Amino acid sequence: MANSSTTYDDILACARSLIVNGGYNGFSYADVADVVGIRKASIHHHFPSKVDLVRTLVARYREEAKAGMVNLELQVSEPVEQLRLYVGYWEACIADASAPFCVCALLASQLPVLPEEVGVEVQAHFRYLSEWLTSVLERGARQGQLHLVSTPGDEAETFMATVHGAMLSARAYGDPKIFGAVTGQLLERLTSCFPCDENRESDGRKFYDRDEGSST
Amino acid sequence: MANSSTTYDDILACARSLIVNGGYNGFSYADVADVVGIRKASIHHHFPSKVDLVRTLVARYREEAKAGMVNLELQVSEPVEQLRLYVGYWEACIADASAPFCVCALLASQLPVLPEEVGVEVQAHFRYLSEWLTSVLERGARQGQLHLVSTPGDEAETFMATVHGAMLSARAYGDPKIFGAVTGQLLERLTSCFPCDENRESDGRKFYDRDEGSST
DNA sequence: TATAACCTACCATTTGGTAGGTAGTTTTGT
């Protein structure tokens, strides 16, 4: 029951970063053992089975995410700024490669082959994130800061999907900048109330009907 | 060199659907053998190694995708309708669970643990899809059918990211409808030139500042 | 008679997991 030892945390952290790279079947106890500098059997002492390890890891990830949202809401009160911080957090994680993907997003892609206990935890994260985004968007719309085209709930789903897709593209292209490009546009769309008139956050460029980056 | 036998194709098709479920490390030769009704060693006759199998599979997938785009452009000439068909194709695949995820999108999520030969092929698909979307969006904007907020290239990246993210969410929620909800909104945004005035494809709902689905 | 398409029977390695032991620290009974 004790989790005082740093080894316990090291195993979780190591497994997390390994999962971020290749998902549930993309790492083994041997991989973790090598990185942490411990023997394979010792991992079983802390986490009897792989399912235990990953379930714990995801549960902790979700707690951290929730804490992150709370902290974020304490830092800034404006919905727009909260979205900006949220996106900025990921932009930084991807840029410095410290956590170039959301653990739950990656695991969700493999949901059909995931142990059920892990899958449940992953799904819960999606619901939580969706609810949080819904509340932020709803508030932003009510305050007239955000311009929604659909319900806050649907907009939240689109927001989440776009962010996840942006992570995927950044990985596929091997270029962290793509994440910022996509999410920047996402925020731009939400904050510019009407395409015609500029509003406080516009950065100049607005309308295009001429291309710029199609070759290669 | 011959690929006349249906077994060859069966193996590819089977492996594809297994990959769609759990990625590169989510299936084994034994899994394929079971489904195809063949012995493990026989797969090696057609595909010497797993890398061969998956590389071939992705290459073929890319060819099909390209053929699909060409076919799609033959069916409809309007950029907006082309996007609609593209999204509709995936909506159908997800709804009937025949191919609930893009092979390359799933593999891209595991790019760090993918054999290099496969990774290259996956990246090429992303570039191709991005270029195709860019050209469609650029043409749509020039014809005044689509309303872009950024460059066609950036808009294409956002479009692709959103579609991929929508696949992920549909999987995470275990609900195919979420894909249509997200992509529908994506198209809605692109086709409604100005949020205020309705245009030919509007389906009624436009502005919201009241929630609808936040509980649960 | 060559070859394609399969097979059985292997193989080394890796997988997640167990059994049982040891050194060090805590807790406990007296």
Add this chain to the structure above:
DNA sequence: ACAAAACTACCTACCAAATGGTAGGTTATA
């Protein structure tokens, strides 16, 4: 205060099953 008991955190040494892959044989067909 202090030894016995209990527990934690690790270890070595296994295990069965699964992994991708090979060797070599059989059958049918071109």
